Amino acid sequence: MAEPTALTTAQIRSVPKVLLHDHLDGGLRPATILELADEVGHALPADDAASLGRWFTESADSGSLPRYLETFDHTVAVMQRADHLRRVARECVEDLAADGVVYAEVRYAPEQHLAAGLTLDEVVRAVQDGIDEGTGTVAAGGGRAVVVRQLLTAMRHAARSREIAELAVAHRDAGVVGFDIAGAEAGYPSTRHLDAFEHMKRSNAHFTIHAGEAFGLPSIWEALQWCGADRLGHGVRLIDDIEVLDDGEVRLGRLASYVRDRRVPLELCPHSNVQTGAAASIAEHPIGLLARLKFRVTVNTDNRLMSGTSMTREMQALVEAFGWGLEDLRWVTVNAMKSAFVHFDQRLAIIEDVVKPAYAEALRG
Known part of the structure; x- marks a missing residue:
């Protein structure tokens, strides 16, 4: 499909x-x-914006998920008051809209924002x-509308x-x-939280893991067979169940076949996966083969x-690494919208009225 x-x-x-x-506490300015x-x-650890931004990326670029997670100590610390949470959420919406995002599910763990006396509600x-303030600001600016929803995360x-x-x-x-669990995977299996997942299923509600x-x-x-997840958060290690033979033939194991057959959405995050060591580089990231x-x-x-x-940077890296073109970007965008947790009619409207017309125009251009 490359152009x-x-x-x-x-x-x-x-x-x-x-x-x-996209993690709310991982996207602050x-x-x-x-x-x-x-x-x-x-x-x-730094007293100006440029230096602080560099500190976050350098600290996260360690090849270790536990070390990566340590950087959140500083962002979570400034998200304990209602007015601060409101500002961070508003700016998140504005930044996503400026990047061309038309639909986003932003996740965070409410339990990590109670230190100053707020309740979960x-x-x-x-x-x-x-979020409401941010979407209102974007709408008032006359740009392309953005829809943002919350995913509530529990810590593993x-x-x-x-x-x-x-x-x-x-x-x-x-x-x-929807609902999610996050945090270090090793030693904290998702099956410890079966009661939460059963509650979501009994409530006809969606969750990713x-x-x-x-x-x-x-x-x-x-995550799939015990807990019943609707989507896989990352899922990049599915590549371990896919064998590429010397002659180029590809063989899928039982789990990989199940995931593909059932159209289980993979929430792949290329640059993050490289930082945490889940992929060696963008060029070697399993997203190309998947x-x-x-x-x-x-x-x-x-x-x-x-x-x-940003989404632009992630897509740009895939264009450069795998020769993706607009058709490929449209394909992953439609995949994501099909996999969103909003109702079907809302998903369809964004696909048919926003995504497809804009890509059709870009392809003509």
Whole structure:
């Protein structure tokens, strides 16, 4: 599907994008962190925005998921007050819209934002207030509309997953579209949280699970076959169940075949995967082969601050590494919108009225 000429950054930024895996606490503006840290008296490792931004990306570029997760100490520290959560959420929406994102599911762990006395409900409402403000600002600016929804995350190493699942269901008609678990995979299997997943299923609600990032096939298998995940957060290690023979023939193992047959969405995050050691480089990232084999591939940012990235940068890297063209970018964008947790009619409207017309125009151009 590759086109003969490489796409420019401007072209990529201009087309609609759909983002399913983006952490609110991993996408703050460095300048905002500085201001909020000053208000709450939190010490930072740098005292200007440029240096702080570099510190985050350099610290995250360690090849270690646990070390990568340490960078969140500073972002979470400045997200403990309702007004701060509201600002961070508003700026998130504005930044995504500026990058051409038309639909996004932004996730965070409400349990990590209670240090200043907020309740779980107050955290969710503050984030939603910020999202509403951001979408209003974007609409007032006359640009392409953006739809942003919340995913509520529980931490794998904690014991509040059932409570967070109940919170997600309670706010399902107020901006929350699903549930997730995140954190270090090794030693904290998703099966520890079966009660939370059963609650989501009994409530006819959606959930994704971080799986197959730092840990391999057993993590993916558990997420799907024990827990019943609708999507796989990352899932990049599925490549361990795919064999490419010397003659170029590809053989899929039982799990990889199941994932492809069932069209299980893969929330792939190329730059983040390289930082955490889940992939050796962008050029060697399994997304190239997975896309060629027609898995339900989606492209995501994970943590825009820590990876110094955006949807435009992620797509640009794939264009350069694999020769992708507009057809390929449209394909992963439609994949993502098909896999979103909003209702079918909303998904279809964005695909037919926003994504396809804009790509058709870009292809003509």
